[in-house]
Amino acid sequence: MSQTHSRALLAFQSLLLLVSACLAQYIPNRDNCCILDERFGEFCPTTCGIADFFHKYQTDADRDLTILENKINQITNFTNGASYLIQQLKTTHPQMPASQQMTAPFITKFKDIMEDVRRYENTIIEQESNIQYLQELLQTNNNAILKLRQKTAQLELQCQEPCKETVQIQELTGKDCQDVANKGARKSGLYFIKPVKAKQQFLVFCEIDSAGNGWTLLQRRLDGSVDFKKNWIQYKEGFGYLSPDDTTEYWLGNEKIHLISTQSTIPYVLRVELEDWSNRKSTADYHTFRVAPETDKFRLTYSYFISGDAGDAFDGYDFGDDPSDKFRTSHNGMQFSTYDQDNDKFEGNCAKQDGSGWWMNRCHAAHLNGKYYTGGDYKSPSLVYDNGIIWATLRNRWYSFKTTAMKLIPFSRLGVTGQQTHMEGSKKVGSDRRGDF
Template sequence: MNLLIFGALTVLFAIASAQRGDSANACVVNDSFGRYCPTTCGVAEHLFKYTPGVYENLDYMLGELERIGNLTRGAEATVVHMRDSTPLAQKTSEPDMHYKRSTSMLEDVIRFEKTIISQEQQLFELQNYILTNERKMQELKMLARQLEQTCSLPCKDTVDISPITGTDCQDIANKGATTSGLYYVKPVAATEQFLVYCDIDTDGRGFTVLQRRKNGQVPFDRNWIPYKEGFGYLSPDDSTEFWLGLEKMSQLTAKAPIPYALRIELVDWLGNTKHADYAMFRIGAEEDKYRLYYAYHLGGTAGDAFDGFDFGEDPSDKIYTAHNGMQFSTPDNDNDRYDGNCALQDGSGWWMNRCHAGHLNGRYYQGGRYTEKDSGAFDNGIIWVTWHDRWYSLKETTMKIIPISRLTVTAGQQSGTKQFGGL
């Protein structure tokens, strides 16, 4: 049984290992964002290596099961014979001489019978367990055949990147691109092109995505250089997490001929979605610590956490948690207005004040809810307090930009707030 379990686990580990893309030959570096494996190439090699051993172990277990069954049947026949012979021996033998011996023999037979019954029960459980493992082995064999068919196709170790380029994703959409995916852009302020994910909708609007959180697989507890250059993984199907990089954000927005609007999209752990939009969004240069600028809050359903929030703890809460005009801080590069280090407390980079009311680069907490005990007394989750409170960490976030000229004013504006649709 142990051999069978070991064999099944070996196949499972081989499949899991291959799906992670552990084989260096199956991955390539894309624009300094790390390794991205678009196919399961290399899985067949692991399967072919371990599958024969698993089959051999399974055959051995089936032979052992048959041998145990034969032994049990022989023991059962012996018990029946001894039980039937004992009364006859008691009747035909001398009472005083043989009665006690026959009685003792009968007791031994009864004990032996109970042992056999117990062993039969254990054997029955073993048979059920083997049947269960046989079913699992059949499933593994089917999966192996499917993977063999998949990996019989020519290996593809790179992703398709569209030849269409532009200054940003809207420029790329204007040139005819209709599909979301990976594209190269070269903003006016950039000296060379770089890779981005473009979110292109059916109306021909192209959003350039700056940040993506989906599942917590990419750690955001980074220092200044990674936040400057970018980290995570770009994928053509938008299935991965990444931070585009402050320098690229600055190049995109610094000398743009048309000002950008920033859209922040949020998803909680119940699947609810909300958004917040900001006009004239721009990121400053590194000399100014990549300062965050925007003109005003356009609207949206998530509220305006960038404007700060009154937590009820101090009259200055709202002022000291506003983000507009703040420089970027990381644990090793403190530029906030707090006596301590907000980024060091939270373990991630952001445009900190004293400290924040919205923090999309915070720690990823599974399930959303977390406590002061979980976080060391710091509200360090992925928070947006004008929707959920500071002790609720969101499941998914997206930061993306688009030229503000692509937005149209909707009817039914609320007093004092500019409502824009179509984002």
């Protein structure tokens, strides 16, 4: 349509150029003009020659004008047809104009790009927050490192100074605390002892009275300051803290207890001391207390219960849950168990579920290394196991004692100065070792 229009214009322009060329060859003057009027310029419209000129080319001009008119009519028809088609498209697709169809993919892509931009902005903001947190953490760590360096420098200065003995250790030594007392010691405190088969001496607390009785302390519970949830090695070597006034908690160590309790032909007596939360004190004494070597898992044995108002919990207790309760909770003949060495008679691990090392059966009626509970009664709906400091013949298994002590003395010293050996009613245990299946 536009090509036809261009051709028409080109023909018209050619005609004008032809006319102009012819007129340029014909110069008007007074001789060849019928009328000459200067107001019309050089090409006087009334000249005689111009009339002849136009008559000469009229036929060609009429033909060209006819062609132009036909072309113009064709252009008009094409224009009307295009208008009709546009109107038809608008009627057929009123909801989606052609321009919207063309731009829809670009709008979608633009929205996706903007969504990516927003996501990247959020990621940058989040990373900036993380960087700020890490910078603060780094600064905190740098401050902590600086303090540690300062503390290290202080300790290095202290280490350069001669060591000062802050704990008083008595000079006398012996194979046990009674031996120390026999040598003249009359003051309770920290002493080095060396049992007969010990490779080297070790520190213990000796409780010595005015009559010369020397008790060797094996265990002390006072305030829950020491966690008794320890492994086999820790119970073997001992843990906690010894103090010259016996005001700290500790376990002397199974290896040391073995060396002390098995070194003499004279049997040792184990005394268990208990104090409840009403400050009532009770005791239980056991004849010929011994702890076997590690090869036998530090097995506990004794001959019989001598006496004591705390009762004989080592012999087991009938809790009323099962007819065999007393038999299954006897401790005589039991090997020592910890959470990492299960030597009990239970299908599970008593030491693991109760959180401490002890001579477990299935599982216990006495448990002096249990968890420290303030106030005595500790049972709660969420508590499954009786894991307190228990002595079932004095208080039920849901009562945890305030203080305990385990200490040894040779049997020959037990009845000195009013400490009577109550043999009546005492019970001997045969070689069958009740509770050892």
